[in-house]
Amino acid sequence: MLRQSFPQLFVAAALTCFASASMAATPGTYTLTDQWKIGGTGGWDYLAMDSATHRLFLSRGDRADVVDTTTGKIVGSIPNTQGIHGVALAPKLKRGFTSNGRGNSITVFDYDSLAVLREVAIPGQNPDAIHYEASTNHLYTFNGRSKDVTVLDASSLEVIGTIVVPGKPEFVQDDGKGHLFLNIETEPGKLLRIDSKTMKVAATWTLEGCNSPTGLALDSVHARVFSVCDDKVMTVTNAKTGKQVAKVTIGDGPDAVVYDAKTGLIFSSNGGDGTLSVVRQVSANTYKVVASVPTQRGARTMAFDASTGKAYLVTSDFGPAPAATAEQPHPRPTIVPDTFRVLVVEPR
Numbered sequence: 001m002l003r004q005s006f007p008q009l010f011v012a013a014a015l016t017c018f019a020s021a022s023m024a025a026t027p028g029t030y031t032l033t034d035q036w037k038i039g040g041t042g043g044w045d046y047l048a049m050d051s052a053t054h055r056l057f058l059s060r061g062d063r064a065d066v067v068d069t070t071t072g073k074i075v076g077s078i079p080n081t082q083g084i085h086g087v088a089l090a091p092k093l094k095r096g097f098t099s100n101g102r103g104n105s106i107t108v109f110d111y112d113s114l115a116v117l118r119e120v121a122i123p124g125q126n127p128d129a130i131h132y133e134a135s136t137n138h139l140y141t142f143n144g145r146s147k148d149v150t151v152l153d154a155s156s157l158e159v160i161g162t163i164v165v166p167g168k169p170e171f172v173q174d175d176g177k178g179h180l181f182l183n184i185e186t187e188p189g190k191l192l193r194i195d196s197k198t199m200k201v202a203a204t205w206t207l208e209g210c211n212s213p214t215g216l217a218l219d220s221v222h223a224r225v226f227s228v229c230d231d232k233v234m235t236v237t238n239a240k241t242g243k244q245v246a247k248v249t250i251g252d253g254p255d256a257v258v259y260d261a262k263t264g265l266i267f268s269s270n271g272g273d274g275t276l277s278v279v280r281q282v283s284a285n286t287y288k289v290v291a292s293v294p295t296q297r298g299a300r301t302m303a304f305d306a307s308t309g310k311a312y313l314v315t316s317d318f319g320p321a322p323a324a325t326a327e328q329p330h331p332r333p334t335i336v337p338d339t340f341r342v343l344v345v346e347p348r
Contacts, residue, residue, distance in 0.1 A: 032344070040060065046301060064078040077114070090132045093109045126145035127143050136196045213229045219261065258304040274298070291314070
């Protein structure tokens, strides 16, 4: 889904120089270099990357599969996570957490062994995104059906707060300074800034020209938030003022976006047209699309390994969509069993 705070003047100056150099750098060519067949049945949602251990966490409907990114092979699984959406990692606590949408619960697992430790019920309905915020040791679930946020103490797993939000919550990031930034999937979309200490919404900003925002990334050095939206749009918002500073045309059907602080590049995974948009940060308020990398249809979610510069996306083969119903007027195409795979995109 970037988080540093250095009060010393000389370090701040060094960061400024580094950021300027990153913005001026010429991006390399990004290419789909590998595909790892994972197979099995079930859909997918959020991906989570643990660069320190070379592990990629894949949510698969009733479990999380864990892939070693050095081999492309499954090295473990976290079972019985009904309706899993996301995975949050807390290495210092030696814990990981999953959000179980159908179970209205979180599963707690051991960070090293992946062994399940316990399942904890939450008051929120259909927990979607999940996020660990280290500065407060809070664990957050962002609940789609109840349109609220459940806040837990990550050590005791006691519920310590509920934050009501104005719509379905989507992706979230924190700046390491006590603020969370959250997309709300409305038309037009909204961006919230949440104070993690008071557990209250500190600001609500309308994302003009951005409908149904999903993926969110954060450049904490320049205080810029990137939201990807319907209609092939990525908006850039000043995280301090809420002012929209740029709007960028990206691919169709985006769901995830990441910011690479090393290169000053933003990546949007677009499942509708099977592309990865690569956007260069020319300055804090100026952005330029530099590449549209062919991936595959359906490759909408993504994780990024900042240590290698590799992006990981997932998709499968698809059959025809079922007939529309009143409850589901726009059904998704069926997933062909045993075709699920990880796509690897990297600089060349």
